[in-house]
Amino acid sequence: MSTIRRIVCGISGGVDSAVSAHILxxxxYDVVGLFMRNWDVRNEKGRCQADEDREDAVYVCKHLQIPLYEVDFVxxxxxxVFSKMIRDYQNGITPNPxxxxxxxxxxxxxxxYATSKLDGHAIATGHYARTSVGYNLDQIDDQKGVSLLCAEDKDKDQTFFLSQIEQWALRHxxxxxxxxxKKTVKEIAASVGMGKLAHKKESMGICFIGTRNFQDFIEEYIEPKPGNFIDIESGKVVGTHKGTHYWTxxxxxxxxxxxxxxxxxxxNADTxxxxxxxxTDHPALFSQTFVTSPMHWIRQNFFYAPPLEEFDxxxxxQHKHPLIExxxxxxxxxxxxxxxxRPMRAVTPGQYSVILFRGRLPRQRTHPQSRAVTPSSWGQHEGQVPSRTCIVALLDLKIL
Structure with a gap:
């Protein structure tokens, strides 16, 4: 008999978390809803989005007849999150909150909070992602750990945004x-009487900005620092701006x-x-090589120490970008x-990327030269995210 009985499901007020709770x-399972408040500042229209989302969360849990708790992580x-984002913008780096x-x-x-305060054996969220153990959290092999896998719906896959979570959290x-x-999720919501959530507008972009122009928002936290736009070929000044933090x-x-x-x-944030x-296709916008900070290995114990020295x-x-060798x-x-x-456009310092392996441990390369990839073999992979692809590492980019 499974020891995973009580599951604390994050309820955001949207259709994805609602259907997740319904499935559980x-x-x-003994399902408990938990609404998380991360931002409490009213937007430019005097409304607090968190209050509106909480109303929908109450509706969901009442409809599903499960208890709802609220926690403040502001x-x-x-x-x-927010303070680091502001520091990155001040340093001319584009963050991913x-x-x-x-x-x-x-x-x-x-x-x-879910495990210590609500006695949850595990948590659940409405993210489009999978793990190598699914619901069998009580059958995890400590020697293998848990892999983060891409979702079946490659258009909605959200593993890019989950790529820096820790192994211990993934095990819960x-x-x-x-x-x-996504289509099936909306159909399920409608079939169980929560159809109104299927038509609710999805939250897009950074939640605390709302519908405001980003430049108007960032001025509330970073003072303008005038500078020049310089033509990268001629070295001539072709315009002025109010600060590098407005641009990426x-x-x-x-x-x-x-x-x-x-x-x-x-x-150049210094000057x-x-x-x-x-x-838009100027060669200066493209990079083919770059340097990263140390990788975040989601299953480090699976790869053994020390880290692989060289591999393909x-x-x-970015979230919607196709995979590239x-x-x-x-x-x-x-x-x-x-x-x-091949070169990629606008690979940006401070942003994140993921290294993925196709369902098995990569072999350490024994030769320093890169493996040749023919156009025909590349065509088999372009734009595809195999359902068993494993998100292994997170990189913090530094452009060469």
Whole structure:
């Protein structure tokens, strides 16, 4: 008999978490809803989105006849996510607060609260992801650990945003939607009387910005620091800006009076100079090699110590980007030199990426040269995320 009986399900007020709770209850678990408040500042319209989401969370739990608790992580979110985001922008780095929130809040403080305060044996969320053990958290092999696997629905797969969570948290987590499509989830919601949630607008972007223009938002926390836009080819000043923290690599600059559209190619936060390139496909916008900080190995015990010195894998830089072949070589500082099979546009310092292995332990390479990838073999993988792909590592990018 399974020892996993009481599951604390994160209830956000959306359709995904609602259907997750329904599935768990249908499977016979003792399901407890937990609403997490991370931000309590009213938006530009005087509304607090967290209050509105809580109303929907109350509706869900009442409909499913499960208890609902609420926990306030505003302080933790401010200290461990928001403050770091602001520091990164000040340093000319583009952060990803969603990844930070999952690592520090949802899959740390939330898990600890659920297990210690609500006596949960595990947690569940509405993320589109899977693990190698599924619901069998009481049958984990300590020598193998738990792998994070891509969702069945590759268009909704959210493992990119989960790629920095710790192994201990993954061992306490169930993803009920991992084998379902978004369409199926909405159909389930409608079939059990929660159809109104299927039509609720999904939260997109950074929650605390709301519908405001990003530049208007960031001015509330970082003072403008004027600088120049400099043509990366000629070295001439082609415009001015209010600070590097408003801009990220690959972004269009909207400079008036110029024959071509310019895009951000390099950012220098010390001098406040932003180097721009004419045309969205300018070579200066592309990178094929870069350096990373030490990897976050989700299943480090599975790969044994020391880390692999050199290996081939698959690379993803942003949530919606297709997979691309890469070669990784360990550096003396614990990071990796990464070479991509082809150049990629706007690979940005401070952002995150994932290294994926296709369902098995990678073999350490014995030859330093990169393995050749023919166009025909690449075509078999482009744009596809195999359902058994394992998210192994997280990288913090530093462009060469």
């Amino acid at each position: 209850k249908r499977k016979g 302080k933790q979110y401010w200290n461990e 969603d990844i930070l929130c999952n690592r520090h809040v949802k899959f740390d403080h939330f898990v600890k 987590t169930i993803f009920p939607l991992g084998n379902l499509s 690599l690959g972004q269009r600059c909207n400079l008036a009076g110029l024959a071509s559209a310019y895009f951000v190619a390099q950012i 406040q100079d932003i180097y721009v390139a004419a045309g 894998a698959m690379f993803r830089f 890469c070669s990784c070589k360990l550096r003396d500082d614990g990071g990796y030199d990464v070479s991509l099979e």
